[in-house]
Amino acid sequence: xxxxxxxxxxxxxxxxxxxxxxxxxxxxxxxxxxxxxxxxxxxxxxxxxxxxxxxxxxxxxxxxxxxxxxxxxxxxxxxxxxxxxxxxxxxxxxxxxxxxxxxxxxxxxxxxxxxxxxxxxxxxxxxxxxxxxxxxxxxxxxxxxxxxxxxxxxxxxxxxxxxxxxxxxxxxxxxxxxxxxxxxxxxxxxxxxxxxxxxxxxxxxxxxxxxx
Numbered sequence: 001x002x003x004x005x006x007x008x009x010x011x012x013x014x015x016x017x018x019x020x021x022x023x024x025x026x027x028x029x030x031x032x033x034x035x036x037x038x039x040x041x042x043x044x045x046x047x048x049x050x051x052x053x054x055x056x057x058x059x060x061x062x063x064x065x066x067x068x069x070x071x072x073x074x075x076x077x078x079x080x081x082x083x084x085x086x087x088x089x090x091x092x093x094x095x096x097x098x099x100x101x102x103x104x105x106x107x108x109x110x111x112x113x114x115x116x117x118x119x120x121x122x123x124x125x126x127x128x129x130x131x132x133x134x135x136x137x138x139x140x141x142x143x144x145x146x147x148x149x150x151x152x153x154x155x156x157x158x159x160x161x162x163x164x165x166x167x168x169x170x171x172x173x174x175x176x177x178x179x180x181x182x183x184x185x186x187x188x189x190x191x192x193x194x195x196x197x198x199x200x201x202x203x204x205x206x207x208x209x210x211x212x
Contacts, residue, residue, distance in 0.1 A: 093190040097166075098137040100146035101126045104175035107145070107182065114183070117142075130154055138163050143194050145182070147173070152197055155210075162210055164194035169201045177202060 020029070058064045096117045099108055103120065111118045119142060121133060128136070130151060137144045143164035144151060155162050166185065168178050181200040186193060189207065199206040 093186070095186065095191065095193065096140065096142040097145050098133070098140065098142040100133065100144070100148060100151075102147045103145050103168075104173070104178065106175040107179050110179040111182070116186075134162065141194075155197070162197070164196060164198070164210065166193070166198045166200065169199060171202065181205065 094115050094117065097111060097119070099118055099120045099122075101120075101122045103122075108118055108120050119140070121128065130148070131154065134144065134151065134154060136142075141163050143166060144162065145166045145168075147168050149167060149169075151165055152167060155165065166182060168181070170178050170181070178200065181202075185198055185200060185205055185207075188205070189196065189198075195210060197208040197210055199208070
């Protein structure tokens with residue numbers, strides 16, 4: 001009796017040994033271990049063997065070799081990247097912000113690049129009072145971004161309904177640090193950012209629930 005088992009070495013266990021004992025009970029057996037070549041099947045057919053060996057010889061001697069257009073590859077790569085970016089953008093939360101006149105241009109550019117709708121008071125009307133700016137943010141359902149802590153005091157003192165405020169308290173007013181912080185806050189709260197008075201510092205981010 002001859003039986004062939006084909007399996008991965010990791011599959012060898014006590015169950016396999018016991019099954020061998022059961023099949024060949026009280027018999028002397030010989031076990032030969034052979035490493036399987038995954039490409040062996042390619043040579044089973046004489047036609048396949050000749051074709052494969054001919055193709056290898058062509059490659060080694062640079063015959064019948066088709067070199068693809070590299071520009072086409074680059075174009076397809078760009079198409080794939082653009083499509084991937086579009087998918088990411090579609091699944092991304094887009095927020096509406098109203099940035100105070102004192103917010104740095106780098107933060108405005110960064111948020112707009114991320115796809116967010118940002119109105120910057122420096123571009124819109126830099127002479128409006130704080131109360132009017134807050135009213136505009138509320139009416140347009142925008143999250144207020146500012147470096148001025150007075151906005152928080154106005155909201156709580158006058159009990160104004162706010163659509164969310166983000167206050168930066170960053171040393172040296174480093175706009176790169178600020179941009180990283182607000183992106184982190186957006187990733188953490190997404191559209192729920194409008195429910196909070198958010199204070200951004202280098203040490204931590206504080207989310208204070210606003211009364212609606």
